[in-house]
Amino acid sequence: MNIRTLCLGILSFGDATGYEIKKMAEDGLFSHFVEASYGSIYPALTRMTDEGLLTCRSEAQDGKPDKKVYSITKAGRDELTVALTTRPKKDKFKSEFLFILLMSEHLDQEHVCEVLAQRAEELAAELEMIQACGAHLTTPGPRFVNGYGQAVVGAAHDYVSKNLDFSISPAEPSEAAARTPQVKVEAAE
Amino acid sequence: MNIRTLCLGILSFGDATGYEIKKMAEDGLFSHFVEASYGSIYPALTRMTDEGLLTCRSEAQDGKPDKKVYSITKAGRDELTVALTTRPKKDKFKSEFLFILLMSEHLDQEHVCEVLAQRAEELAAELEMIQACGAHLTTPGPRFVNGYGQAVVGAAHDYVSKNLDFSISPAEPSEAAARTPQVKVEAAE
DNA sequence: GTGAACATGTAACAAGTTACATGATTGA
DNA sequence: TCAATCATGTAACTTGTTACATGTTCAC
Known part of the structure; x- marks a missing residue:
C-alpha cells in the first residue's frame, strides 16, 4: 500500500x-x-x-x-x-530482532539475554499501549484491528517472556542425541 | 537490516x-x-x-x-x-489486510467476509509451513525463531478464525449504548 | 516442446527517507 | 533558554525492485 x-x-x-x-x-x-x-x-x-x-x-x-x-x-x-x-498483498514483516536470534550462536549468552529482556519490555509496553488505545474504540473496523494487535503482540510477548532463559548452546548432548541421531556436517567443499 | x-x-x-x-x-x-x-x-x-x-x-x-x-x-x-x-531496530510490519479492515465501514459486508476467510486460509497455510519447517531444526537460534513464528502466526490465525462472522456495522444500539455511555463527536475543527 | 531450475549480471526505475530551510509560540 | 509543537515544502540521497540479457539441462 x-x-x-x-x-x-x-x-x-x-x-x-x-x-x-x-x-x-x-x-x-x-x-x-x-x-x-x-x-x-x-x-x-x-x-x-x-x-x-x-x-x-x-x-x-x-x-x-x-x-x-x-x-x-x-x-x-x-x-x-x-x-x-484489490486483493491485499501479503503482510510484510521485517525483524532485526529475529535475525539476531537466528544468529545467536555467533554471539555471547549474556548479550542475547539482554536483547531478549529488552524485547520483552518493549513488547509489554506496546501491548499496554494497544490496550489503552482500544479502550475507547467503538466502531467495528478499528476494534477488529485493535483486537488483532492485542492477539499478535500478546502472543509475541508471552513467547519471549517464557524464553528469557534461552540458551545459545544446543541442549545437553544426551537429549540432543536422542532427538537427532546423527547430524552430519557436509564433508565436501 | x-x-x-x-x-x-x-x-x-x-x-x-x-x-x-x-x-x-x-x-x-x-x-x-x-x-x-x-x-x-x-x-x-x-x-x-x-x-x-x-x-x-x-x-x-x-x-x-x-x-x-x-x-x-x-x-x-x-x-x-x-x-x-547493535541494538535491533523496531520490527517493521506492513499490512494491507489490516488497512482494509480498518476501513471496512466503506466496504460491503460480503466483501469483507471474503477477505477474512481468505486471510484465515493463508494464515493456516503459513502456520503449517512454519511447523513443518521447524520439525527438523536442532540448533537453539533457529528453534527460537521458529517457535516465535508459530506463536505469532498461530495467534493471528486464531483471532481471524474466531472473527469470521465480523460485522461491519456497529453492534446493536442497546449493547453499544451500554458499553459506551455517551461517545461525543468533537464539535470544533 | 514447454516451463522450471540453474546462474549471473546491469540499467532503468520506483518509492520513500533525511536533512535542510523557515519561523512563531508555548511550556519546563 | 532549550526543546517541543505547530506547519509546509524541496532536493539530494538511499535502497531496493523490475525487467532485460544470456544460455543449458531436465522433467513432464
Missing part, C-alpha cells in the same frame, strides 16, 4: 492537513502497520489535488505557514475503493 | 553463491522476516568482495555462467558481529 492510499484512507474519515495525517499515521491505530514521512505525504497531497482526488482550502495563520486542509472528493473515494477491493 | 548484513549472516553458516543466498532468503526460516532480490544481492556480494569482507572463487560450469562461491572473511565476521550487537 502506498502513501496515496494511506492519505485517502485517513481523509475518508474527515478533513485533515498534511501535518495531521503524519500524526495519525505515527500515533494512532495506523502506526503499527503503516509508515509515512512529510517528504512523502506533502508531494502526494499536492499531486492528488492536481488530479482531482482531493480539494484543498488554505487557512491563513499568523506566524505559521498557511494551514492547508484537504478534503477527499468523489473521485478520491472511488480510487480508495478500488485500492480497498 | 540491509542486504549486506543478510548476506554476511547467511555466509556465516557456510559458503554459498548469490543464487543460493536468494533461495535461502525466500524459502528458509529467513523468508518470514527478510527480503532480497538478485538485483540487490549480486551487487552487494561484488562490493563486499572488493572491500575484503568476502572472498570469491569461480567454479567453471558448462552451459551455465561460472558459479561464484563466496566465503566470509575475518573482516566480514567482524562487520557481522558489529551489526548483530
Whole structure:
C-alpha cells in the first residue's frame, strides 16, 4: 500500500492537513502497520489535488505557514475503493530482532539475554499501549484491528517472556542425541 | 537490516553463491522476516568482495555462467558481529489486510467476509509451513525463531478464525449504548 | 516442446527517507 | 533558554525492485 492510499484512507474519515495525517499515521491505530514521512505525504497531497482526488482550502495563520486542509472528493473515494477491493498483498514483516536470534550462536549468552529482556519490555509496553488505545474504540473496523494487535503482540510477548532463559548452546548432548541421531556436517567443499 | 548484513549472516553458516543466498532468503526460516532480490544481492556480494569482507572463487560450469562461491572473511565476521550487537531496530510490519479492515465501514459486508476467510486460509497455510519447517531444526537460534513464528502466526490465525462472522456495522444500539455511555463527536475543527 | 531450475549480471526505475530551510509560540 | 509543537515544502540521497540479457539441462 502506498502513501496515496494511506492519505485517502485517513481523509475518508474527515478533513485533515498534511501535518495531521503524519500524526495519525505515527500515533494512532495506523502506526503499527503503516509508515509515512512529510517528504512523502506533502508531494502526494499536492499531486492528488492536481488530479482531482482531493480539494484543498488554505487557512491563513499568523506566524505559521498557511494551514492547508484537504478534503477527499468523489473521485478520491472511488480510487480508495478500488485500492480497498484489490486483493491485499501479503503482510510484510521485517525483524532485526529475529535475525539476531537466528544468529545467536555467533554471539555471547549474556548479550542475547539482554536483547531478549529488552524485547520483552518493549513488547509489554506496546501491548499496554494497544490496550489503552482500544479502550475507547467503538466502531467495528478499528476494534477488529485493535483486537488483532492485542492477539499478535500478546502472543509475541508471552513467547519471549517464557524464553528469557534461552540458551545459545544446543541442549545437553544426551537429549540432543536422542532427538537427532546423527547430524552430519557436509564433508565436501 | 540491509542486504549486506543478510548476506554476511547467511555466509556465516557456510559458503554459498548469490543464487543460493536468494533461495535461502525466500524459502528458509529467513523468508518470514527478510527480503532480497538478485538485483540487490549480486551487487552487494561484488562490493563486499572488493572491500575484503568476502572472498570469491569461480567454479567453471558448462552451459551455465561460472558459479561464484563466496566465503566470509575475518573482516566480514567482524562487520557481522558489529551489526548483530547493535541494538535491533523496531520490527517493521506492513499490512494491507489490516488497512482494509480498518476501513471496512466503506466496504460491503460480503466483501469483507471474503477477505477474512481468505486471510484465515493463508494464515493456516503459513502456520503449517512454519511447523513443518521447524520439525527438523536442532540448533537453539533457529528453534527460537521458529517457535516465535508459530506463536505469532498461530495467534493471528486464531483471532481471524474466531472473527469470521465480523460485522461491519456497529453492534446493536442497546449493547453499544451500554458499553459506551455517551461517545461525543468533537464539535470544533 | 514447454516451463522450471540453474546462474549471473546491469540499467532503468520506483518509492520513500533525511536533512535542510523557515519561523512563531508555548511550556519546563 | 532549550526543546517541543505547530506547519509546509524541496532536493539530494538511499535502497531496493523490475525487467532485460544470456544460455543449458531436465522433467513432464
